[in-house]
Amino acid sequence: MKTQIRNIPLRLILFLPAIVCIVMAGRLACAEAVYIISPPQDSGRAVLMYKSVRYSNEIIPKPTCDPPMIPKIFVTPVRALGGIDGIKNPLVPIAGVSTYAVDTGDGTWTVRGQVKTAGDATIEDPRGVAMIVETYCCVNELCD
Numbered sequence: 001m002k003t004q005i006r007n008i009p010l011r012l013i014l015f016l017p018a019i020v021c022i023v024m025a026g027r028l029a030c031a032e033a034v035y036i037i038s039p040p041q042d043s044g045r046a047v048l049m050y051k052s053v054r055y056s057n058e059i060i061p062k063p064t065c066d067p068p069m070i071p072k073i074f075v076t077p078v079r080a081l082g083g084i085d086g087i088k089n090p091l092v093p094i095a096g097v098s099t100y101a102v103d104t105g106d107g108t109w110t111v112r113g114q115v116k117t118a119g120d121a122t123i124e125d126p127r128g129v130a131m132i133v134e135t136y137c138c139v140n141e142l143c144d
Contacts, residue, residue: 046072046143050135053078056113056126060101065137072138073109075099079130080115081123093118099131 049063049071062071080097096116101109113129114122136143 045139047137048134049137050133052133053130054111054133055131056111056124056129058111058126059104060109060111060133060135062107062109063135063137069137069139070141072136072141072143073101073111074132074134074136075101075111075113076132076134077113077129078132080113081128082115082117092121097129099129101133 047065047069049065050060054060060073062073065071077097077099080094082092082094094115095118098114098116099112101111104110111131111133112124113131114124115128116122
């Protein structure tokens, strides 16, 4: 019983950002998730070059890596909205979130985020998805 009582404050702390997001967003709904699986930073096989929270359609420069290392990017969603404008586009349940980077061919990547709704729609508004973007110099394609 003591373990259950001790976990109540921890659960409140873990869910507080989601509660605040729903209250502060008014007619907007947020989904909070952080699950970063990036290379170990001190392995010598991957060197972290940049890390920041960015939004869809932003341009990220590729890092300059010493040979034989190659530039790689990791994009992880941290916030998604189930509708951008509650008047024109009513809120809908979120079925999934997708984030990725597109190589532009000019030494940069464009990060993209999409919200998939339960009604089979895709929201691609730049305000719809916030993501953590990390760039690395890696020894191989898998950064391992």
